[in-house]
Amino acid sequence: xxxxxxxxxxxxxxxxxxxxxxxxxxxxxxxxxxxxxxxxxxxxxxxxxxxxxxxxxxxxxxxxxxxxxxxxxxxxxxxxxxxxxxxxxxxxxxxxxxxxxxxxxxxxxxxxxxxxxxxxxxxxxxxxxxxxxxxxxxxxxxxxxxxxxxxxxxxxxxxxxxxxxxxxxxxxxxxxxxxxxxxxxxxxxxxxxxxxxxxxxxxxxxxxxxxxxxxxxxxxxxxxxxxxxxxxxxxxxxxxxxxxxxxxxxxxxxxxxxxxxxxxxxxxxxxxxxxxxxxxxxxx
Amino acid sequence: xxxxxxxxxxxxxxxxxxxxxxxxxxxxxxxxxxxxxxxxxxxxxxxxxxxxxxxxxxxxxxxxxxxxxxxxxxxxxxxxxxxxxxxxxxxxxxxxxxxxxxxxxxxxxxxxxxxxxxxxxxxxxxxxxxxxxxxxxxxxxxxxxxxxxxxxxxxxxxxxxxxxxxxxxxxxxxxxxxxxxxxxxxxxxxxxxxxxxxxxxxxxxxxxxxxxxxxxxxxxxxxxxxxxxxxxxxxxxxxxxxxxxxxxxxxxxxxxxxxxxxxxxxxxxxxxxxxxxxxxxxxx
Numbered sequence: 001x002x003x004x005x006x007x008x009x010x011x012x013x014x015x016x017x018x019x020x021x022x023x024x025x026x027x028x029x030x031x032x033x034x035x036x037x038x039x040x041x042x043x044x045x046x047x048x049x050x051x052x053x054x055x056x057x058x059x060x061x062x063x064x065x066x067x068x069x070x071x072x073x074x075x076x077x078x079x080x081x082x083x084x085x086x087x088x089x090x091x092x093x094x095x096x097x098x099x100x101x102x103x104x105x106x107x108x109x110x111x112x113x114x115x116x117x118x119x120x121x122x123x124x125x126x127x128x129x130x131x132x133x134x135x136x137x138x139x140x141x142x143x144x145x146x147x148x149x150x151x152x153x154x155x156x157x158x159x160x161x162x163x164x165x166x167x168x169x170x171x172x173x174x175x176x177x178x179x180x181x182x183x184x185x186x187x188x189x190x191x192x193x194x195x196x197x198x199x200x201x202x203x204x205x206x207x208x209x210x211x212x213x214x215x216x217x218x219x220x221x222x223x224x225x226x227x228x229x230x231x232x233x234x235x236x237x238x239x240x241x242x243x244x245x246x247x248x249x250x251x252x253x254x255x256x257x258x259x260x261x262x263x264x265x266x267x268x269x270x271x272x273x274x275x276x277x278x279x280x281x282x283x284x
Numbered sequence: 285x286x287x288x289x290x291x292x293x294x295x296x297x298x299x300x301x302x303x304x305x306x307x308x309x310x311x312x313x314x315x316x317x318x319x320x321x322x323x324x325x326x327x328x329x330x331x332x333x334x335x336x337x338x339x340x341x342x343x344x345x346x347x348x349x350x351x352x353x354x355x356x357x358x359x360x361x362x363x364x365x366x367x368x369x370x371x372x373x374x375x376x377x378x379x380x381x382x383x384x385x386x387x388x389x390x391x392x393x394x395x396x397x398x399x400x401x402x403x404x405x406x407x408x409x410x411x412x413x414x415x416x417x418x419x420x421x422x423x424x425x426x427x428x429x430x431x432x433x434x435x436x437x438x439x440x441x442x443x444x445x446x447x448x449x450x451x452x453x454x455x456x457x458x459x460x461x462x463x464x465x466x467x468x469x470x471x472x473x474x475x476x477x478x479x480x481x482x483x484x485x486x487x488x489x490x491x492x493x494x495x496x497x498x499x500x501x502x503x504x505x506x507x508x509x510x511x512x513x514x515x516x517x518x519x520x521x522x523x524x525x526x527x528x529x530x531x532x533x534x535x536x537x538x539x540x541x542x543x544x545x546x547x548x549x550x551x552x553x554x555x556x557x558x559x560x561x562x563x564x565x566x567x568x
């Protein structure tokens with residue numbers, strides 16, 4: 001047994017799946033949960049996802065060797081502030097936040113010196129949210145990005161790395177700033193696009209949606225993601241996301257010009273370049 | 285046996301799947317194929333997808349009761365012109381083109397009066413192309429849009445409708461112009477977006493793609509579609525696609541402003557509206 005007590009801050013899709021996974025792998029004796037909804041926490045306890053819960057996040061962190069932050073990233077700073085006096089000596093704090101960058105350094109600055117923080121981001125979300133969609137295998141065969149800094153404790157880094165490997169994830173290290181550029185491009189920008197496409201079709205005629213095929217459904221699946229979660233992610237990574245949106249807009253503007261001019265050569269070239277790049281990453 | 289001879293013009297994913305499906309349902313005695321590549325046609329014949337082939341589309345249409353156009357839509361007019369003298373009396377011409385609108389009226393105008401045209405669009409494509417991806421079940425449980433006009437022959441309309449129903453499709457009638465607005469919004473615009481997102485990530489840093497998760501792969505899957513096919517579709521539906529692109533650009537511009545202003549309420553509202561609409565069409 002690696003941990004005697006683990007606290008999951010935020011028992012939603014990610015937090016509940018994490019709890020199920022570490023229990024399945026025998027990594028923990030007692031899993032404590034905390035969150036905003038007592039109904040949800042009681043359900044998680046009744047389902048055996050967590051062993052106990054406390055609506056006070058600070059109280060739920062007492063005596064925990066590992067604290068796992070899986071609330072929307074916009075809540076991290078406040079939660080750390082609330083809980084910082086109750087973390088035990090040597091406790092490891094990690095998270096599943098989709099944004100790292102300056103947030104990692106802020107969390108490091110907020111924590112007392114006897115607490116060790118390692119930023120993490122399992123690439124295993126879903127458009128679905130909540131414990132009903134949770135499963136112990138969510139992180140298996142998925143990437144998990146770990147974002148240590150110069151301040152990171154080597155032992156804590158090893159513990160967090162080994163833990164994700166035990167859950168079947170492929171662990172990669174990245175600088176916090178690099179993480180935010182990478183996921184700005186391949187996750188945050190695509191989410192904004194999917195949300196905005198839905199709102200565009202709404203303005204054209206929402207009744208058209210009943211005629212959509214698989215391509216549309218696949219493309220817009222992530223538009224079913226949590227508005228609150230993605231609001232936070234976008235705001236915390238706006239430094240990267242705003243210029244990436246501008247670049248995407250430039251591509252669209254250029255394409256619209258080609259189309260307006262019936263410039264078939266340029267249109268086919270644009271599509272061919274896109275296809276070549278897409279083919280390179282595989283179908284699934 | 286409904287048809288003695290059917291000609292498939294263009295034996296790719298759609299044409300070959302159509303051939304396999306009508307054979308499986310016992311709708312046809314002999315399936316003739318035509319196309320640009322003799323290698324592909326010979327392979328289709330050797331695999332039993334078609335019974336014979338002729339590189340001359342006009343020759344392959346002789347004596348056929350049903351002619352199925354499944355080449356890129358940009359080739360339809362030329363092909364009809366080439367073949368029009370070889371169509372037998374009462375022959376039915378139909379197609380699988382993703383664009384209808386004015387193209388339907390053009391085809392009607394090009395055909396001799398003894399030939400009957402019914403426009404069709406099975407909503408069952410794929411990012412993959414070619415006979416290797418073809419399968420007899422491609423149209424099962426899929427929508428098929430039929431776009432008759434005032435000129436359409438009632439018996440031919442019934443034959444084409446019954447045929448698609450035999451293949452397991454749900455057949456819906458739409459005016460050609462309505463079809464192009466609907467599929468401009470839920471298919472053509474999304475394809476352009478997926479292609480342009482790939483090219484945007486290329487400009488940011490193509491090496492980031494190796495870190496992409498399932499959401500990105502689902503969203504961009506259609507960017508693996510045929511550049512030639514989609515060039516034609518976009519050009520033939522530019523009348524709808526250009527203003528729809530403008531509208532999408534406006535949504536992006538507004539969102540970028542919200543993000544720049546850290547207007548969290550507006551961002552969450554935009555996402556919540558999008559999610560509500562997306563949730564309404566189901567996950568698959």
